[in-house]
Amino acid sequence: MKPFPQDDVPPRMRDATPAPLLRLHADIDTRVATIREAHPDWQCARGCATCCRQLADIPRLTAAEWALLKEGLAALPPQRLEEIRGKVARLAAAQSRPIVCPMLDEMEGACPVYAQRPVACRTYGFYVQRELGLYCGDIEARVGGGELADVVWGNHDAVDHALGTLGEARPLTEWFADDIKLQAE
Numbered sequence: 001m002k003p004f005p006q007d008d009v010p011p012r013m014r015d016a017t018p019a020p021l022l023r024l025h026a027d028i029d030t031r032v033a034t035i036r037e038a039h040p041d042w043q044c045a046r047g048c049a050t051c052c053r054q055l056a057d058i059p060r061l062t063a064a065e066w067a068l069l070k071e072g073l074a075a076l077p078p079q080r081l082e083e084i085r086g087k088v089a090r091l092a093a094a095q096s097r098p099i100v101c102p103m104l105d106e107m108e109g110a111c112p113v114y115a116q117r118p119v120a121c122r123t124y125g126f127y128v129q130r131e132l133g134l135y136c137g138d139i140e141a142r143v144g145g146g147e148l149a150d151v152v153w154g155n156h157d158a159v160d161h162a163l164g165t166l167g168e169a170r171p172l173t174e175w176f177a178d179d180i181k182l183q184a185e
């Protein structure tokens, strides 16, 4: 399978993205690249999307992450965007967990807003969070089987701390609802 590209924010959007968020992206990219270089067969790749299909809850984003994500959403074909809006609306009313990310292209197993995805998505499978683990059962199974002992995992609690400096994080469903309200005004 083709690995995810080591992309960052598309150049056109870099100027509008706050420096602390870009720094966080760069730090995560470095950690991810280091792990991938030592393990060229790393299983996170286009077509997997296991983590996107099993989110513990509705993703929470800071305003800066939402602004970036909106750029990616705005570039999607209108019909695709409407589908996503419909899924988000249904998700807002749903109680069951875990959830499938409403943005995931389930046929392709790919993220349609990959370059603009939230910070948490960048860390899945490479960062560990206290009491929440690695966010990937498949990788955790490898660790449990004694593999990957050499990996220096990223610290997700530190990422959350850095995100906290960017302001309040709100559920994706609320960002979408506000956006629809704004468009109606």
Ligand code: SF4
Pocket: 051, 052, 101, 102, 103, 104, 105, 110, 111, 112, 113, 114, 117, 118, 121
């Ligand atoms: S935004 Fe993209 S990478 Fe993140 S959970 Fe959704 S589909 Fe997966």
